[in-house]
Amino acid sequence: MAQKPLQNYIPALTGVRAMAAYLVFISHYAYAFDENFPRAVQRFLNEFHIGVTIFFVLSGFLIAFRYFDSFKLTGDWFKQYLKNRVARIYPMYFLLTLGAFVSYYFTHDQKITNGFANPIGLFFMHITFVRGFFDQLKFTGIAQGWSLTVEECFYFSAPFIFYFAQKYRKFYIQPVIVTLAGATLVLIFSHVDWYGFFGNFTFMMLYTFLGRCFEFFAGIQLALIVRKQNLDGQSKSKYTYLGFALIFVCVGIMSVLPIPKGEVAGLHNPFGIITNNYLLAGSIALFFYGLLTETTVLKKILSNPFVELLGKSSYIFYLIHLGYMYDFMHNYFNKWNDDIFELYDKWGKDWVSPFQYDALNVLFAFILLNAISILLFKTIEEPLNHYIRKSDFLIKNKPRNPENNAEAIKA
Template sequence: MSQRGQSNYFPVLTGVRALAAYLVFISHYDYVFDEGFPQWLRRFFHEFHIGVTVFFVLSGFLITYRYYHNFQLSGKWFRQYVKNRVARIYPMYFLLTTGAFIYYYFTHDTSITKNYPSPVGLYFMNIFFARGFFYQLWDTGIAQGWSLTVEECFYFSAPIIFYIAIKYKKFYVQPVIITLTGVLLVLIFRHVNWWGFFGNFTFMMLYTFLGRCFEFFVGIQLALWLLKRGFTRKNNVSFTYIGFGLIFVFVLVMAMLPIPQGWIAGLQHPVGIVLNNYLISSAIGLFFYGLLTEQTAVKSVLSMPFVELLGKASYIFYLIHLGYMYGFLHHAWDWLNERVFDLYGNWGVDWKSPFENDQVNLVYAFIVLNAISIFLFKFIEEPLNHAIRKSGFLIKPTARHQN
């Protein structure tokens, strides 16, 4: 299929968003598998943070596929581009981050501020994505929101990346230069006591765009390949299953690595960084290529309307699955568990409570969080997205709005 005949929207990749968010969810709650599960399997689940890598490769692909052939280095184009990105990312992030700091105001939960002396200043660092450059602050506010700093850096860099690739034919050298810039910043600032601004190499490589740019470039390369060659293939190689298999082979290797002192996962081992940033991202690129050019059972499942809906709501799920909103659910299960046992006491029975098992409670939380995400997507995120696109923010709306 030609590039012009292919829509900019891919239902299967929307379904992939749900898969990515659920992988991250599992990685954050692997501790519930503490009984009856071998240690290596717990470590394997703990490395499912690769869902973030899936998001990064996906962003590189979608931004390139939608904008590469129509971008212009003009104020009008850039304002429309930024408006689209703000409409997609910012409203829910702003609302949920504000909620996190309101929660801090009433609870003084230090997981929100990490003892930063100015909660108000930190709030503005969070809503403007600046906290993601500081090793001591990257997981403040909505902790998992650090990845949005990385995303925003890519969004602003993408037009420049496209321009250099087209005008100067310099594509592959760009991730090298970007990463070396990160290395230089660490060398300059690692001994400066400024809340860990580019404070160490592990932080730079795993939590900043400068270290993780290659993942976006994998997506960029995939988009350029398909824009040039189309979606019709002459071979029957099952890239869907090869890519999927390689992803989890690399994850298993990562799970076997020793965890460096002061860190919490094999990801943070030097070999883990190479596996995650380069090998796993490349395998994800193969997986996406297969999904887009093959008809498989995996594609059929990920393209199902309900899975597509979960994918559309997955951004909200990602933002609420960890932190104060999950904490409310955890306290709710504890409260319900106590009420159930009070009821059993009144009845004079010794039954098991449906809320006493952590693994079952996690399933409840997973279902409820998805329900909340779908509700917020339908009634807040989607309406705000459309409202911003139709508004005069940055630029007056045109008849045709890009995604």
């Protein structure tokens, strides 16, 4: 089936990226509001890691929508496909990961290496995405970058998922097989002391593609449902708000589950894993179906040009919101706070510093991180993306190839 790229471009799906990144940001900095909110609200905010699931379902949808009807298991097709994936994901990840290890050289921040003896070797594990297979290394470097290992596994698997779905019509059995493969690896390696390589079931289910594959399959199934529909936004259904409400019902469920010892969220409870990986994925797919087929106030907000810009730069925001760049800002906020109070002492004043409140500092950082993300997107990420797609990297560029020029729903 031939797609109509311009007709099918849904800006709201780009806006969703910003929403997902901001939810993850809130989950990481909810502690700043400890004194202002009850414990139940704190628990609720801690489960906003759901932004990662939103990213995974969205990736499944976008890749399937764009490639399911056109993929070919040929060398040239794979080269073009991988070229597009590299252009989209790799340049900023490489540069920001390099920044993390340069930062380690000067600061010796143990969060970056987690005691790993060879920083250079760890750096190569990061830029090849393999660190995400090791429980003890998953939060090293750019901590949140573990999710890119999951994404890359999906990117490599997607053409084969599509092939088996078309050839054998056994689409629903695939996530079962993939998850069982993950369980088998845990049974094999759980007693091997190799930095936690598939070391336990919780790690496998929450931090690897084998455990989280259903989220991508939910997005793929959505693409198969809507790819032959006219996405004109004229549906009068209420799936947008129903899906949106169910997303936060799932958050509520996880927020009341007992937190296993040593963990920080109900997500790590076995029922939390089921809620996050399966119930939440279905709710997000329902929400996306509403955005694709209906016209609502929420869709208009997510489609706003500025929100769309935030969505385009949200990949960078996600990579920098936690780690050395935020720590750099936080250190300066503390320094400025001390300097201001020293100045007040000289003046004999008992005034308030704008940097004395954690909640305000988090807000300042949020604004600065967004500004930095937009700047890096405009000056580095977008130009490099276009340059790689137009280059002869992996395969000679074909200027008229819609793979390089499409402004359709962006994968």
